Amino acid sequence: MRLHxxxxxxxxxxxxxxxxxxxxxxxxxxxLLKRDKRWGARDRAFVAETTYDIVRWKRLYAEIAEVKEPFDRDNxxxxxxxxxxxxxxxxPDWTYFENTxxxxxKGRFDELSKIRKFKESIPDxxxxLGEKELGKDIWTKEMAALNEQADVILRVNTLKTTKEKLQAELFDLDIETDYLPDYPNALKLKERSNVFTTEAFQNGFFEVQDASSQLVAEFLNVKPGMRVVDTCAGAxxxxxxxxxxxxxxGQIIAMDIYANKLHELKRRAKRNGAHNIEPRAIExxxxxxxxxxxxDRVLIDAPCSGLGVLRRNPDAKWKLQPEFIDKIKVTQQEILQQYSRxxxxxxxxxxxxxxxxxSENQQQVDKFLTSEAGKNFTFVKDNKVLAHKSGFDGFYMALLERKN
Known part of the structure; x- marks a missing residue:
């Protein structure tokens, strides 16, 4: 590869x-990708993937380069x-690379790769915390998986098309996809591609959504005609x-504390041909x-640390703070207590x-079930999705039923 x-x-x-x-x-x-209209797909991919790569491995690369934050341009x-x-x-023989x-x-890389916090490039x-909650073996495997580049997964919008029809339409555009067993509406791109410019996307035939995220709606057991509330709907x-x-x-009431996210949802719903969604801002x-x-059904897709989606948000490792995780756990329990009603x-x-x-997942559910608000609920089942086992994002979902 030649550097430009x-x-x-x-x-x-x-x-x-x-x-x-x-x-x-x-x-x-x-x-960055809007900088130069002359850039082709390969140029744009280089800028995006290289930036993400260096963000993902910031700690390891900084340690090898022997530089400390804040980084000046030379660093x-x-x-x-x-x-x-x-x-x-x-x-190349540019000034920036003199005496590299x-x-x-390579020697420093081999040496630091023996220490997990450097090898997986994460704060101490x-x-x-990860080792304390998941154990050394699982945390080591999970962090390695969360540092891999995420696949591009589509969710077929069955209001407008079928998986077979969409796959054929994309194939005609030289975009090849695979079916994923156990994910009924998912197609995985064989190679990364800008699917947002396709007519199929503009016509609302699909959304880009990780396979693990697609499991959540399925877990809710919805049926046509129900009244469903999505309490933290976002976009x-x-x-x-x-x-x-x-x-x-039926009726879906989509709620969120951020009205601007619900505006985006309205726009997406129109493109998807989804007519039974009513956005309501929680004022x-x-x-x-x-x-x-x-x-009939309530979904609480709770705010969280986002540790399961580090593959697509690698900068979250550097923005997260222990205090945030402590605070978000309080918020999660408050939401469960209130929205479950x-x-x-x-x-x-x-x-x-x-x-x-x-501590953000099954422990929150256990705490809720032993509380006054949770005594009317029974635990039905849960699904702990780990990236190193599934190959997709890390997720958690628990199904509870309100007793008669």
Whole structure:
């Protein structure tokens, strides 16, 4: 591979914004990709994947390059040189790469790869927490899996098409996909591709949604004609899936504390042809109280640490703080206590997170079931999805039923 100066400069600019100014990696990369209209698919892929790679391995590369935060541009070029050397890419004779100690880099990599917190490039506190909650063996395997690049998975919108028809339509565009056993509406891209520019996407035939995330709506046991409440709907990935499972029959009330996310959901619902979704912003507890004892199904896709989705959000490792995890666990329990009251007698509730930590998952469910609000519920089943076993994001979901 030959390195091109303008592409490498874009990567360095992006890393400056992510590491030194705290910007979100996905937003930064979106901006970088708009820089030069002459860039082809390969150029754009280089900028996105290289930036994500260096973000993912920040601690390891910084340690090898012997640089410390905040990183100035020279520091970032040193980290870039580490990335290129470890990828086997020949460094051009640019000023930034003068005196790069190639042999030393490889030696330091071998040495640091024996220590998990460097090998998997994670903060000390997070490494300790993961091992404490999951045990050394599982945490080691899980972190390795969470550092792999995520596959692109599509969820077929069955309101508009079938898996077979969509696969054929994409094949005609030279986008090849595979079926995934045990994921009824999923197609996996064989190679990464910008599927958002396709007519099939613009017509609402599919959404991009990880395979693990697709399990949540299925877990909710919805049927056409029900009244379903998605309490932390956000921009509606799972809401749209629920709408397709309900065949547009019945009512889905999509709630969130952020009205702007619900605006995005409205736009997506229109494209998907999902007509049974009613967005409601949670501006006060009245919105929730009005629905007490009214819902056949309630989904609580709770705010969480997001540790299960590090493959697609590698910068989260550096933004997360132990205090945030402590606070979010309090919020999770408050939401469970309050939102569970919307489930009617005989109805069901799913509590889900995209975390792999038991303290955010089964321990929250156990705590709820022993509380005053939870005494009316019985535990039906749960699903602990670990990335190293599934090959997809880490997720948790528990199904509870309100007793007669």
């Amino acid at each position: 100066r303008n592409l490498c400069f874009s990567v360095i600019d992006g890393l400056t914004l992510i590491f030194n100014e705290g910007n979100y990696a996905d937003k930064v990369i979106q901006q 970032l070029w040193r980290m870039f040189a580490v990335w290129a050397t470890l990828k086997g890419i020949k460094l 100690p190639t042999r030393k880099i 506190w997070l490494d300790e 509606g990935g799972k809401t749209l899936h629920i709408a397709s499972l309900m065949e547009n029959k 006060s507890t009245k919105v929730i109280k009005k629905l007490y004892d009214k819902a 919307m489930v009617k007698v005989g109805g069901q509730l799913v509590y889900a997170t995209c975390s792999v930590l038991p």
